[in-house]
Amino acid sequence: MTTQTPKDAGAIILLRHDTDQNNPEVFWVKRSTKLAFLGGYRAFPGGQREVLDDEVSVKNCDDPERGAMISCAARELFEEVGVLLARGSKTLTVGQRTSLSDDLESGRMSWPELLAHYDLHLDANDFTFAGRWVTPPFAPRRFDTWFFLANCPAKQEPHITQDSELESGEWIAAADAYGQWQRSEIIVVPPVLHAMKTLAAGLSDDLIARFLSIPEAHREPTRRIEFHPNYICFPVRTPTRPPATHTNCYLVYNSREILVIDPGSPYEDEQQALAECLDDLMAAGRNAREILLTHVHPDHVAGVTALNAHLATHHGRSIPVAAHRATAESLKGQFDVDRFIEDGDRIVLAGEPAIALRALHTPGHARGHLCFYDELTGALISGDNVVGFGSVLIDPPEGNMRDYLAALERMRALPNLSVLFGGHGPAIANSYEKLTEYISHRLEREQSILSAVRAGATTPKEIVARVYTDVSPKAHGLAERAVIAHLEKLEADGLVALNSNNEYFARVLGQ
Numbered sequence: 331m332t333t334q335t336p337k338d339a340g341a342i343i344l345l346r347h348d349t350d351q352n353n354p355e356v357f358w359v360k361r362s363t364k365l366a367f368l369g370g371y372r373a374f375p376g377g378q379r380e381v382l383d384d385e386v387s388v389k390n391c392d393d394p395e396r397g398a399m400i401s402c403a404a405r406e407l408f409e410e411v412g413v414l415l416a417r418g419s420k421t422l423t424v425g426q427r428t429s430l431s432d433d434l435e436s437g438r439m440s441w442p443e444l445l446a447h448y449d450l451h452l453d454a455n456d457f458t459f460a461g462r463w464v465t466p467p468f469a470p471r472r473f474d475t476w477f478f479l480a481n482c483p484a485k486q487e488p489h490i491t492q493d494s495e496l497e498s499g500e501w502i503a504a505a506d507a508y509g510q511w512q513r514s515e516i517i518v519v520p521p522v523l524h525a526m527k528t529l530a531a532g533l534s535d536d537l538i539a540r541f542l543s544i545p546e547a548h549r550e551p552t553r554r555i556e557f558h559p560n561y562i563c564f565p566v567r568t569p570t571r572p573p574a575t576h577t578n579c580y581l582v583y584n585s586r587e588i589l590v591i592d593p594g595s596p597y598e599d600e601q602q603a604l605a606e607c608l609d610d611l612m613a614a615g616r617n618a619r620e621i622l623l624t625h626v627h628p629d630h631v632a633g634v635t636a637l638n639a640h641l642a643t644h645h646g647r648s649i650p651v652a653a654h655r656a657t658a659e660s661l662k663g664q665f666d667v668d669r670f671i672e673d674g675d676r677i678v679l680a681g682e683p684a685i686a687l688r689a690l691h692t693p694g695h696a697r698g699h700l701c702f703y704d705e706l707t708g709a710l711i712s713g714d715n716v717v718g719f720g721s722v723l724i725d726p727p728e729g730n731m732r733d734y735l736a737a738l739e740r741m742r743a744l745p746n747l748s749v750l751f752g753g754h755g756p757a758i759a760n761s762y763e764k765l766t767e768y769i770s771h772r773l774e775r776e777q778s779i780l781s782a783v784r785a786g787a788t789t790p791k792e793i794v795a796r797v798y799t800d801v802s803p804k805a806h807g808l809a810e811r812a813v814i815a816h817l818e819k820l821e822a823d824g825l826v827a828l829n830s831n832n833e834y835f836a837r838v839l840g841q
């Protein structure tokens with residue numbers, strides 16, 4: 331399974347005019363919670379490169395590639411927050427800038443035409459390169475993003491344009507933004523976190539050197555992703571169900587202890603990378619406490635034995651494995667589960683900050699499926715019940731649609747959910763929206779399936795042909811499994827039944 335090639339993108343880290351050198355303010359935006367990709371995340375204005383970005387000539391720039399990316403970042407900044415970083419724009423009135431932005435948005439003028447029309451030009455000296463970050467291969471969309479640091483011109487004030495992708499935007503002191511992340515109040519991707527941390531130390535002479543001091547700022551994909559503090563998302567390559575190619579292992583840690591959740595890779599290089607990450611955390615004096623499993627599927631458990639072998643060799647002892655009893659039973663013969671986790675159990679870490687995970691038995695995708703809810707920060711490790719990439723397969727008899735919907739309802743009823751850490755893909759910041767979307771999607775499918783049965787479809791195959799018109803015939807086998815799961819639920823709900831020929835029919839109320 332190959333992962334997709336990252337697309338070029340540009341972003342601007344915009345500093346406020348005449349900002350405090352020791353406590354600089356930067357303009358950040360909140361992505362709409364309605365967006366499927368990184369909805370609800372804080373970010374910098376930016377976006378994907380367009381063909382015409384290459385046609386803008388950038389002064390003081392001898393590298394056409396860099397020029398095109400400056401053009402891309404400047405255009406995105408103008409489109410999203412109305413700030414025009416072009417020489418010659420000082421004489422434009424606010425009204426003129428607004429009408430230019432309308433022209434660009436409506437397509438009346440292209441970006442190169444617009445600059446030429448008002449005799450404006452971009453100058454590379456206004457855009458300081460601050461790193462190039464590649465989205466790790468676990469995400470549904472991947473970007474190779476060029477970040478540029480720029481000063482906001484004196485007479486321009488950023489504001490969110492009609493752009494439906496963004497919900498809000500504001501100036502914030504980098505130290506405050508970093509503080510919000512430390513308090514688990516916001517979710518950002520690694521380059522944004524790195525920028526906030528770097529800026530929070532002040533606009534010193536070595537600012538850019540600090541920006542560029544880590545390999546991730548030079549296109550080395552990030553392995554250790556901290557969407558929230560104390561939660562490392564460590565995607566490992568697994569033979570999982572496409573389109574996903576990776577399974578997220580989570581390392582939950584504080585000053586003294588570490589929990590490892592779902593080490594799922596069967597591949598040696600990936601197991602080694604995970605072991606090194608754990609070694610780093612342990613080198614700082616922490617104790618690896620336990621391996622927790624969300625559920626039985628191979629892409630979530632295949633690295634357990636290797637991780638424990640590593641711990642035994644390098645740290646003198648392996649650590650206990652904990653899972654639901656149903657998971658433990660299915661794993662018999664592979665490795666032993668040392669402790670059973672029941673619904674409601676709390677796993678409390680010794681050390682600072684306090685971390686208490688409450689286990690929720692949430693079957694549906696798998697019988698012994700567990701989620702782990704952090705009562706203090708509202709983070710929920712959602713396993714394969716909700717994922718950031720791909721869809722969730724409910725495959726009977728291990729899968730059960732009725733249980734699954736009940737599990738989703740239960741998850742949605744949890745107070746102050748701040749993030750869902752799914753088994754695949756990026757963290758989900760818009761937790762309640764995502765859960766509602768999952769529930770409605772399943773209920774809509776259920777209604778279509780019921781209608782198909784009422785209209786005379788009698789077998790899963792016939793139902794798939796009528797209902798799954800949006801799915802390629804290649805996926806019909808999997809769709810049939812999902813239909814069977816829905817039919818089982820409808821049967822349990824008393825809405826359909828099977829006749830002696832193994833054909834489904836709709837029950838009339840009261841029958």
Ligand SMILES: [Zn+2]
Pocket residue numbers: 625627695714
């Ligand atoms: Zn699974």
